Amino acid sequence: MGRRNTTQVPYFIFLGLTDSPEVQLVLFLLFLLIYLITVLGNVGMVLVIRLDVQLHTPMYFFLSHLSFLDLTYSTVITPKTLHNLLTSTKYISYMSCFTQMYIFVLLGASECILLSSMAYDRYVAICNPLHYPVVMSKRLCCSFILGSYFVGFMxxxxxxxxxxxxxxxxSNVIRHFFCDPSPILALSCTNTHEVEMMLFIGAGSTLLVSLITISVSYVSILSTILKITSNAGKRKAFSTCASHLLGVTTFHGTLMFAYLKPSKSYSLGKDKVASVFYAIVIPMLNPLIYSLRNKEVKNALIRIMQKDSRKIK
Incomplete structure (x- = not known):
């Protein structure tokens, strides 16, 4: 019974981002604005893709699932963070903490694989355009989606x-603002070497598979684009990949900085900044990146608005 009592604590307390009430209020307003934009942007992205028939293609099928992941990803972290910024006692139960961590890791790993699936889609579209409708069948696209969720689940x-x-x-004080594995590992009073190795292998394998797939796809894409003689053709090919490449760079870059290192090198300040970026900011940026830089999405939104205005009249 004594050992059992030291295995679980009833709750954890978040150290949070800052102790200053003034800064907490500023962060609350900033994060609230970011979350509202995240919800509006990702829900809007899903609705536009579902409502416009011209966007019923593999690329936008993947993009709608990316928006779903970003929305859920942000919702797991941001509302609790907003609540903690307004309260003096920033606690979370043991089960709630591990549930948050479970969903957070599931969605993060799923997004890694989904981004690599999107890279493969762009590879087929640019390098094998004539075979694109056959290769990127509905069955294959669904398999990619199910595969990404399966990897996240595992x-x-x-x-x-x-x-x-x-x-x-x-101590049960988590030196962070959500239940991230690294600061929880730092609280353990037992040897965490085996756990660290397993987490490193799991996160490293997912990131490595994703990065290899993306890198190979884009090397082939770049090689094909350089062979295009028309400047207009090159610009069009580059524009179809620019948004995805920007999204991949921001997401994978922050994840690699945060997770592909030993827990002993955990830096409270730097890791908090990285965590804010990939847990709160990136889910807001993705719909902006893919919509503002995409004429097809803009045109689809215009068509939907015109259709609605005609119904009103």
Missing amino acids: DSTVNVLYMSRLHFCG
Whole structure:
């Protein structure tokens, strides 16, 4: 019974982003604005893609699932963060903390694989345009989506199973603003080497597979684009990839900075900034990146608005 009592703590307390009430209020207003834009942007993206028949293509099928992941990803973290910024006691129960971590890892890993699926889609569209409708069949697209969620499910299950074996017999103060694996590992009073290795292998494998797929796809895409003689053709090919490449760079860059390193090198300040970026800011940026730089999405939105205005008249 004594060992059991040291295995689980009833709740954790978040250290948060700052102790200053003034800064907390500013952050609350900023994060609230970001979250509202995130919800509006991602829900809007899904609706536009669903409502406009011309966007019923593999590229936008993947993009609608990316918006769903970003919306859910942000919702797992941001509302609790907003609540904590307005309260003096920033606590979360043991089960709620691990549930948040489970969903967070599931969605993050799924997004990694989804982004690599989108890179493969762009590769087929540019390098094998004549075979694109046959290769990127509805069945293959659905398989990619199911595969991305399966990888996320496996990563998060292994993550939480190993994390749940840790013993917490000292401080229960998480030096972070949500239940991220690294600061929770730092609270354990037992040897975390095995758990760290498993988490590193899991996160590293997912990121490595995703980055290899994306890199190989874009090397082939670049090679094909350079062979295009028309400048207009080159610009069109580059424009179809620019949004995705920007999204991949921001998402993978911050994840690699935050997770592909030992817990001993965990830096409270730097990791908090990286976490704010990939957990709160990037879900807002993705719909802006893919809509503002995409004429097809803009035209689809105009068509939907014109159709609605005609119905009103």
